[in-house]
Amino acid sequence: MNYSFIVIDDKEKDVEQLLKNLNGFVNYVCKGVANSVEDGISLTLEEQPNVIFLNSELKNESGFEIIKHAFPFFNQPPFVILVSEGEKDIKKAINHDVLFCLDKPIESKQLVIALTKFKKHFSATRHHLTIKDKIAHRIIRHQDILYIQSDSSYCHIHRINDKIVTVTKTLKEIESLLPNSFLRIHRSYIINTAYAEIINTTLKTITLHYRTSLFEVTEQSKIRLDESFTLKSVVLELPIGDIFLERVKQALLTFKLE
Template identity: 60%
Template sequence: MNYSYIIIEDQQEPLKQLQKELENYPEFISKGTAGSVDRGIALTLTQKPNIIFLDVELGAGTGFEILKETARFFNEPPFVIVLSDHEKYARKAINYGVLFYLDKPINPVKLSLALHKFKKHFSELRSHISIKDKSAHWLIQYADILFIQSDGSYCHIIRLSGQKVTVTKPLKEIELLLSKTFLRVHKSYMINTAYIEKINTTHKIITLHFRTGLFEMTEKSKTRLDESFTIKDTVMEIPIGEIYLEKVKHALLTFKTL
């Protein structure tokens, strides 16, 4: 999946450094740069990017002015990664809901963390996963995925219908594209927690259970639907890896207050 970004930065050296680092992430597509508050507002509204890399100090103005002026034009505003060499703006950045505070000069490791955090948060806003196999791009609703199984450099996405979509991505990459409904329970398995029926921590097994309504079409039912409607019951047992056991217990068996 591709993501769009813009950079609002008035200093050439950090701008070029960030552009150079982002070349290592081909799924992130540049939609332009701006070096002032006014140009930043215009670029944000015309491009509507997924991410804004935003310098705080822009001449006589600040990057926060851009966020304030553009917020009312978005149902879902872009994620913001602040660029600054001053920690004094950190508190204000939190008040504006900034995703990540990236110090200048850019640290490649911290940039990687920021982009991974973005992917995870971006996936929470969606109701489906967009992924490509050998034949096509698939748009699969989260609710239609039962579990995902790793097979070396491949992964099999198992849908409720029993259909298997195989993609050339490791499980750790697909994990970034999924919502909080999904939980890694084994080095080879990630499950949709919406379909958990029971957990056996002694035998390290999670049981998934779902029902699917099926219409069996016959010559008679071409003109009307009748008693040929049936319910398909499916039960799957998924192993819990030893190193994931405590994580599973904490995620599924710990009472959390609101």
């Protein structure tokens, strides 16, 4: 999947360096550059990008004015990665729901972290996973995914309708495309926590439970069509890797107030 972005910064050399760094990320497409608040608002509304790289100071104006004036026109506003010098704008960034703050000069490692965080949050706003295969793009709803299993450079996406989709991606690549409702529990497994029912921290296993859209035929239902038809219930037990146990406990056994 491709992601669109714009850069709003009045420092020409910084813009050139940022674009050069972003050239290494083939799925990110630049839709334009602006160097003032007014032009930034226009570019944001015209291009409606997925992400904005925004300088907090633009020709003696505040870059946050773009968020204030442009974002009310969006049902789902772009994600903002703030680019600034120092930590003086951290508080303002938090108040404006900025996704990530990058300090100048931008380090490649920090840029990778920022883009990874963006993809994670972007996926959370969608309700499906888009996978490209040899034929076309395949759309799989998050709620239809039970778990994902790694097989070397392939991944098998197990759906609740008992069908499996195999894709040429690593588990790490798939993980970066999924929202927080999915959890890595093992080197070879990611689960949909919506179907997690039992966690055994002693045996290091997790049990998934779901009801399929398939009917289970009982002896009575063979005689007549009535309420004796029931949805087939499936229970599946998967291992929890040693290095993932603490993460699983924190994610599923710790009560958190949102």
